[in-house]
Amino acid sequence: MQNEKLKNLALRDAFIYSLQKIGEKDKKVILLTNDQGAPALDDYRKNLPKQFFNAGISEQNIVATAAGLSLAGFKPYIYSINSFIIYRTIEYIKIDMCGMKQPVKIFGVGSGYSYPEDGLTHHSTEDIALTKALPNLDIFNPSDPLLTKDIVNYVYKSKNPSFIRLDRKFCDTIFLKKNNINDGFRIIKKSKRKEKYCIISSGFFVPKLNKLFNNQNIDFDFIDFYRLKKFDKKKFQNTLKKYKKIISIEEHSREFGIGTIISEIITDNFLTTKLLRLGLLENSTFGYGNREQLLKKNGLNNNNIVMKMKKFFI
Amino acid sequence: MIESKLKIIAHELRKYIFQVVSKRGGHLSTAFSSVDILTTLYYSEILNINNKNYKNPNRNFFILSKGHGETLLYAILVKKKIIPSDWFENHYRHGLNKLGGHIDIQNPGIETTSGALGHGLGLGAGIALGKKLQKNKKSVFVLLGDAECSEGSIWEAALFAKQYSLDNLIAIVDENKIGATDFTKNFTSVDPIDQKFLSFGWEVKKCNGHSIKEIYKILSNFSKSKNKKPKALICNTTKGKGLSFLENDPSWHSKGLSKIDIKKGFKELGIKNAK
Numbered sequence: 001m002q003n004e005k006l007k008n009l010a011l012r013d014a015f016i017y018s019l020q021k022i023g024e025k026d027k028k029v030i031l032l033t034n035d036q037g038a039p040a041l042d043d044y045r046k047n048l049p050k051q052f053f054n055a056g057i058s059e060q061n062i063v064a065t066a067a068g069l070s071l072a073g074f075k076p077y078i079y080s081i082n083s084f085i086i087y088r089t090i091e092y093i094k095i096d097m098c099g100m101k102q103p104v105k106i107f108g109v110g111s112g113y114s115y116p117e118d119g120l121t122h123h124s125t126e127d128i129a130l131t132k133a134l135p136n137l138d139i140f141n142p143s144d145p146l147l148t149k150d151i152v153n154y155v156y157k158s159k160n161p162s163f164i165r166l167d168r169k170f171c172d173t174i175f176l177k178k179n180n181i182n183d184g185f186r187i188i189k190k191s192k193r194k195e196k197y198c199i200i201s202s203g204f205f206v207p208k209l210n211k212l213f214n215n216q217n218i219d220f221d222f223i224d225f226y227r228l229k230k231f232d233k234k235k236f237q238n239t240l241k242k243y244k245k246i247i248s249i250e251e252h253s254r255e256f257g258i259g260t261i262i263s264e265i266i267t268d269n270f271l272t273t274k275l276l277r278l279g280l281l282e283n284s285t286f287g288y289g290n291r292e293q294l295l296k297k298n299g300l301n302n303n304n305i306v307m308k309m310k311k312f313f314i
Numbered sequence: 315m316i317e318s319k320l321k322i323i324a325h326e327l328r329k330y331i332f333q334v335v336s337k338r339g340g341h342l343s344t345a346f347s348s349v350d351i352l353t354t355l356y357y358s359e360i361l362n363i364n365n366k367n368y369k370n371p372n373r374n375f376f377i378l379s380k381g382h383g384e385t386l387l388y389a390i391l392v393k394k395k396i397i398p399s400d401w402f403e404n405h406y407r408h409g410l411n412k413l414g415g416h417i418d419i420q421n422p423g424i425e426t427t428s429g430a431l432g433h434g435l436g437l438g439a440g441i442a443l444g445k446k447l448q449k450n451k452k453s454v455f456v457l458l459g460d461a462e463c464s465e466g467s468i469w470e471a472a473l474f475a476k477q478y479s480l481d482n483l484i485a486i487v488d489e490n491k492i493g494a495t496d497f498t499k500n501f502t503s504v505d506p507i508d509q510k511f512l513s514f515g516w517e518v519k520k521c522n523g524h525s526i527k528e529i530y531k532i533l534s535n536f537s538k539s540k541n542k543k544p545k546a547l548i549c550n551t552t553k554g555k556g557l558s559f560l561e562n563d564p565s566w567h568s569k570g571l572s573k574i575d576i577k578k579g580f581k582e583l584g585i586k587n588a589k
Contacts, residue, residue: 073444099427
């Protein structure tokens with residue numbers, strides 16, 4: 001599918017269409033779901049019926065079965081709701097994928113508050129924290145459909161077990177250049193100021209903030225940090241050290257999300273950069289509402305972000 | 315299959331395992347529960363795994379889902395010259411070593427990592443599905459414990475295997491009716507487990523889990539049968555079978571042997587020279 005078409009798809013559909021293109025050429029590609037649907041999935045099932053299995057609502061078994069398929073020489077992909085496939089199966093991911101080094105690829109839809117009205121069971125606001133320490137696992141948090149496509153193509157060739165968390169909502173494509181997935185981050189906006197400030201965000205927040213920043217008169221760099229474990233650490237460190245101040249913004253718990261990863265790089269390399277971590281607060285991660293209302297509970301609505309930004313940067 | 319020959323092998327394995335466990339520890343009562351089952355698999359043509367073909371993609375698979383059967387599997391893999399004897403006899407379970415108290419895929423001849431229960435049948439279902447897609451006629455054998463079958467994931471895998479007609483997937487349940495601490499009837503017994511597998515659409519047979527003749531006959535038929543049904547063989551076993559003081563006593567799951575136990579064991583098993 002051409003980029004022009006992909007640009008208008010939800011990340012989930014961009015993933016499935018991109019995978020279908022690979023699966024048409026490689027019969028070892030197998031897609032497993034736990035009874036999940038998607039418009040693109042109907043197309044995939046029609047075109048590649050022998051490379052699709054609905055395993056029913058059985059997340060533990062899907063991960064084990066996918067690892068078994070991998071042991072038999074296949075290239076298994078799992079498509080599921082993010083909170084279900086990660087939280088229920090963490091031991092299966094640890095042993096069958098990471099421990100046994102089986103390159104199963106999990107695509108979880110519904111990161112953060114993607115299902116805002118559905119509450120606690122569907123919020124996926126701790127999944128980076130849960131998976132980050134697992135050995136061998138590659139973790140991605142794409143922010144737009146074209147990046148999702150590039151990640152699908154990248155993980156197809158990768159021998160790492162991988163977890164790709166996708167937002168459920170449409171995310172505007174804001175970056176048209178080719179992505180270098182090895183970097184794991186991309187600079188969306190560059191400031192002309194001498195004194196360097198930077199905002200770093202990930203996933204759903206990147207297009208949302210980009211829209212917000214276009215209407216503000218604050219000059220800073222803006223980085224999309226989308227590969228959360230096996231990114232180019234040296235390059236990222238060299239980028240971070242240029243800044244006097246950084247704000248990380250994420251729709252994930254402040255505990256062990258992207259802010260924590262950035263703070264690790266700052267600490268481990270003795271950088272003098274100051275970091276303000278904005279994310280979900282421990283006691284505000286649950287509940288029902290629309291997405292803006294839930295973000296507001298955590299002080300992450302647009303006005304609040306601008307206020308915090310001005311206070312920290314100016 | 316020459317039954318008398320396999321009986322001798324099973325007895326020799328019990329002796330060998332007892333000698334190693336007397337020095338290094340291990341899951342002795344579990345090993346003695348499953349030894350006749352694994353002897354039948356590994357020493358007849360059913361599994362046909364040897365030190366030449368154990369990496370061949372066109373092989374039968376054996377998954378030890380009850381990872382605490384490691385003592386027995388290591389012993390067999392040593393005898394098959396797949397694992398070096400030194401790893402097992404001199405380093406098993408002590409310090410930095412290759413062979414720990416539960417199995418790991420990094421070791422030769424070990425198909426999956428296990429120790430956390432409930433993974434093996436799903437892994438086996440995935441391999442069996444892969445073999446079906448490749449039109450490969452080989453089978454996947456998975457050894458489960460009956461106490462392990464309290465895990466919900468076993469039944470998730472059972473549903474999946476039936477739905478996708480995995481008649482090349484053969485579960486063997488070592489039904490010794492003892493868990494890690496007690497008889498299963500005192501907590502979450504899955505008895506009657508044959509009825510449970512039957513109700514999931516599997517083909518099920520039961521046998522004496524210490525009769526090599528019965529095990530062989532059923533597994534041999536299972537591996538040839540292409541009836542779209544996954545298969546389960548429920549092996550009625552005695553935990554610790556072969557040593558009077560070990561048999562059917564829940565306390566032996568992870569208990570160590572005393573000097574008196576070792577002396578008694580050597581005598582009962584007919585071990586002359588300590589290894």
